[in-house]
Amino acid sequence: MFNYNVINLCKHLHRYLIVVDDVWDQPTWNTIKCAFPEDINGSRVVVTTRVEDVAAAACQNDGEGIYKMEPLSEQNSRMLLLNRVFGSKHDCPPHLKEVMAEILKKCHGLPLAIITIASLLANKETSRKSWESIRDSLGTQLAINLTLEEMKSILNLSYMHLPAHLRACFLYFGMYPEDRDILRDDLVRQWIAEGLVSNLHGHDLEDVGRSYFNELINRSMIQPGRIYREEVVSCRVHDMMLDLILSKCDEDNFISVAYNYNDMARLHGNKYKVRRLSVSSVAGRGATYAPTIDICLSQVRSFTLFWTRLPSLLLFKYLRVLRIEEHSQGQETTLDLTAIGQLFLLRYLYVTVRCSVQLPAELQGLVYLETLDIPSARLKSIPSDIAQLSRLSYLDIRMEKFMSECIGNMKSLRSLVIKSVELSMKEVNSVKVIMGLGELTNLRTLRIGVNGWKKAEHDAFAGSLAKLHNLKSLNFSTGYTGWTLRIGVAGWQKPELDTLASSLAKLHSLKSLSLSGRCIEEDNQLGSLSNPFPHLEEFIGGYSWEFRRVPVWMGGLNCLRILELRVMEASTQEVNLLGQLPSLVVLWLWTSHIPKERTILGTGLFPVLKRLQFWAEEDVGAYLGFEAGAMPNLRDLTISTSRVPNLRDLTISTSREHGAIPVGLEHLYRLETVYLSRALPRDAIVSSAFRDALSAHPNHPSVGP
Structure with missing residues (x-):
């Protein structure tokens, strides 16, 4: 697979720089190097290794091509x-x-x-x-x-030196192959299904699990992976740390790992029972499992499969955790999981494959199932009795036209993610379906897409929403937009928006609110709520939901860390209102019109802000200035066009050709990055002007592109 991808990449690029990290032996390098064409076009391949013979082979025994990393001074x-x-x-x-x-x-x-x-x-x-x-x-x-x-x-x-409660969680990383990006929340749900997270009185289990995850990062036992809105949402395990994990797993019979038939045979002959099994690429694609391993699999409690064929699920009669990633289906177009209906102890099911997935017609026998997570597969059908799963707490089925009239029975649901709810289907009572959402009073997270709603459905949804007093995260839009699902409001008129705003104001536990859909807020209650959302940490209005002005109530969001907001116009007073938010770390502010007077951000404003995006269709550079002491923690600055800019940048955007440079950049003492992306014919001139303006900056921020 690596060679195939690299060959295609090299064909389409005139020149390239490719880094091949951590090659352990010469045969591996000999296989990899076949992917690179033998042409002379100035391209470069960098190989990292701990083995001198591999380094010599990669450089064709040319010692000058080897760079030895020296220890730190x-x-x-x-x-x-x-x-x-x-x-x-x-x-x-x-x-x-x-x-x-x-x-x-x-x-x-x-x-x-x-x-x-x-x-x-x-x-x-x-x-x-x-x-x-x-x-x-x-x-x-x-x-x-x-x-x-x-x-x-x-x-x-x-x-x-790890506390006892962290050791088992740390060893659980042995279920994942090397160099894997491991999603935090998915990992935490596995820990919970395994009983590795302590049930502390008054604390949410997932919050406790996340605290375990963060503690392992703080102890440098695992490495931070992706950071989304200032929060680590995935991790990686250093290969030497993984070696330690696997050796401990082997000593304690905690996890068994198999890569080929010899490994499976070894496990079959092991005097210890296999409790947790991770299988990766067993004998290559299209392999089948030998009958001799049936006994080995019969005692497995947790089974994780990567890039290989799935054995008969009927072998796993005691299975509690089943995770399937990139299943190798050969010529098959459907992954048949109908046998999971016989896994009566199953608590956790995660499937991400490229083919279709067939679930059993009924799941009611799975009385212990807590997580049903099929985020990227195409489901052929939904089990008819899914709403009868009394312990189900996490449901992610991104399937068109799904919603059961019995959804109100799913009282244990804490997180609901559904790609699209098209309530134009004749076979369901749409209002009854939406009213059922109001019965899910344990919900903490709701992410859902909708289509075909009329006034009756709008009103039913607003009524149901007001009942979800424990809701912490609400994301909504008219459809699927990337990996975040949102319920949409496109086409809603003022009466419906007023009803929605009234319901939102009752969600006092809400920490994250995302609004998406083509909407211009002019005269509805959402812009004029009275002290809502006392615990809100994230408000995502984004590019598609436009307020007329900055809502006054936003000035009272003392817990707000992330804000994405689009307004028709932002006055100096309104910008200062946002600048007084004590916890704001990331701000995206789009504005259609710039006031004529210059806005000078004064001392003490935006005290903890690290990233600011300020987009407009006019000359922001001439509009914005910084006094000494403003934004003392600002790291990243990006100046961009009307395209949606990079999340990790501070963005000041303009589409006018002349474009002035904001005054007072030298006062942003911690500035590290200035990124320029403008739809201007004189980008080089603008970049040069910024470099000149920042040449004396004590932190020497980089300017790009």
Whole structure:
């Protein structure tokens, strides 16, 4: 698959730079290099490896092509450790300086070793005795030379210092293959299904699971992956850490991993029963399972499948967790999962495949099922009794024309994600269906797409919404837009919008609200609510929902961290209103018209803002200025055209040719990035002007593209 993709890529690119990371042996490199054409066009391939023979082979034994990474210097090692432990490069208490130097000496300048030990120290008392205990645990043998096995002993030390409730959760990463991007919320639901998350009185199980995830990141046991709106939503596991995990799993019989028939045969002959099994690419595509492994599978409680054929599900009579990713269906166009109706202990089902999925006609026998997550597959049909699953708490079925009239029976639902609800179907009572949503009073998250609604359905939805007092996240639009689902409001008139606004104002637990659909708010109640959403952390109006002015009630959202807002016009007073929000970290502000007077952002405004996007159809540069002390934490600045800009940038957009530069950029002390993307014939001139303006900036921010 790698070679096929690379060959196609190289065909379509005149020149390319490709990085092949962490090649372990020469046969692997010999296979990979066949994908690269032997032409002379200035392209480059960079290979990283820990094996000198692989490096020599990749450079055709040309020593000049090998760059050996040197360990960190003593100074940089100290800075890395102090920054992780104390949040500063210099603040080491005097009583710890000597023992810190001894610990760093044993790490030999290896970043992974330093970060791992520093994360361990960060969770210990800052006493000399505590630090000496960690130093002594590293052993005297590390003082001479840090071998691979000794590096593993450092990682093992961090594992041994994990609290008991985190150890099993950490080992559970052994269910995933190497270099996998692991989604946080999906992982947490697996932990819950496995019984690995403590049921703390008064705390939501998923919130507790997320706290476990964050603690493992803070301890550097796992690495942050994707960051979405200032929150880590996925992670990766370093390959050396994964080696440690798999060795511990093998010692404790916690997880069994199989890659081929020999592995399966080994598991069959194992004196221990296989409880959790992860299978990746068994014998390649189109493989079948030998009858001898039936006994091996009969005791499995959790089964995860990557890129290979699915054995008969009837073998897994005690299965609780089933996860199927990129199933290798060969010539089949449908993944047959009808047998899951016989897995009476199943708690968790996740399927993401490219083919169609056939579920059984009925699921009522799955009385323990908590998660039914099929986000990207094409379902042929929905089980007729899905609403009778009394324990189901998470449902994600992105299928057209689905909603059961019995949905109100699903009292345990906490998260509901449905691609599209087309209530024009004759076989359902649309109003009854929508009114059933109001019975789901345990709902925390609602993401749903709708089509074909009339006034009766609008009113029913607003009435149901007002009953969902525990709702924390509501995303809605007229259809499926990327990976976020939203319920839509396109076509709603003022009476319907007023009713919707009245219902939204009753959702006092709401933390995230997303509105999407072609709507211009002029004279409805949504723009003039009275102190709504006391706990709101995220408001996503985005480009498609336009307010006439900045709603006054937004000035009272003291918990608001993320704001995406489009307005017809934003006055200086309204911008200052947003600037007083104490928790705002990311702001996207679109405005159709710029006032004539210049807006100067004064001292103390936007105290914690890191990213700002300011888009307009007029010259923002001439409109905006910064005083000393404004936006003291701003990192990223992007100046863009009318296209929807990059989420991670601060964006000031303009479509006029002349375009002035905002005054006071030198006052944005922490500015790191200025990104320019303008629909102007003189982009190079504008970029040069910004570089000149920022040449004396103490932080030397980069300017692109």
